[in-house]
Amino acid sequence: MKIDLSQATFIIPIRIESPDRLRNVVTTTAFLMENFNTNIIIKEVDAEPVFQRDAIPLLEEILDFNIWETNFNYIYEKSDDRLFHRQRILNEMIMEADTHIVVNYDCDAILPLKSYELAYRGIMDGVYDVVYPYGSGNYQKQVKATDVTVSSFLETGDYEFLDAVSNIHTSDYGWAQFFNRSVYIQGGMENENFRAYAPEDKERYYRFVTLGYNVGRLKDYVYHLEHARGENSWFNNPHMINNQSVWEEVKSMNKEQLMQYYSEQDYLQKYDAGI
DSSP, X not given: OOEEEEEEEEEEEEOOOSHHHHHHHHHHHHHHXXXXXXXXXXXXXXXXOHIIIIIHHHHHHHOSSOGGGSSEEEEEEEOOOSSOOHHHHHHHHHHHOOSSEEEEEOTTEEOOHHHHHHHHHHHHTTSOSEEESSOSEEEXXXXXXXXXXXXXXXXXXXXXXXXXXEEEEEEOSOSEEEEEHHHHHHTTXXXXXXXXXXXXXXXXXXXXXXXXXXXXXXXXXXEEEOOOOOTTSSXXXXXXXXXXXXXXXXXXXXXXXXXXXXXXXXXXXXXXXXX
């Protein structure tokens, strides 16, 4: 029986730039669909609809049900921009979702099954506004996956297949966050002043803690499926200097200054959101 996460929507922005990224997207999507009664929005922004062309046939082969008969929504936006404005795409997906919980979810992340339940219940029960479903410190299992590895994992559900090709690394702020959707919107959503690869994960955590929201963490691992890194996922992003400047500015702010800063952000006006 699938685990009930019916009041959550996983929002997954994607650009499939390499074969291992395609494998990861298929793996995580199939994993979520197989194990949870939930809602998934995937938005692809690229010159071509690679997910529709290459990933959907693979998903239909892996899964024994019609994905279009589930609470799955695929959105494609054509763009020739070589840089992926993840923050803007996430904000549009937050507004697209209509559930109590929104999960900002990396297409390369997998968690222990219990972590999804605990994070979900923490928000549904009103204990937390935001939950990071993994620990801070050495809680990242960086997975050097192959097609055989992920196929074995999906067929059996046995995490030992991932453990066997994993190394322990530090974890802090990325991969997945469970949000009370109203809090996400009230707290300023994603900062669109960041472009492509950026310290937005650090900024997001700092902001919601500093604003006084109840942010919880689980002490368990996140499995990070490794992938090739281009300018949209590494420090060679040409916007990195500006991104770092935004982070340096924000991290110096106290609660009142953050509230003022986010009340002045023009991008939030189009969503009728913000502090």
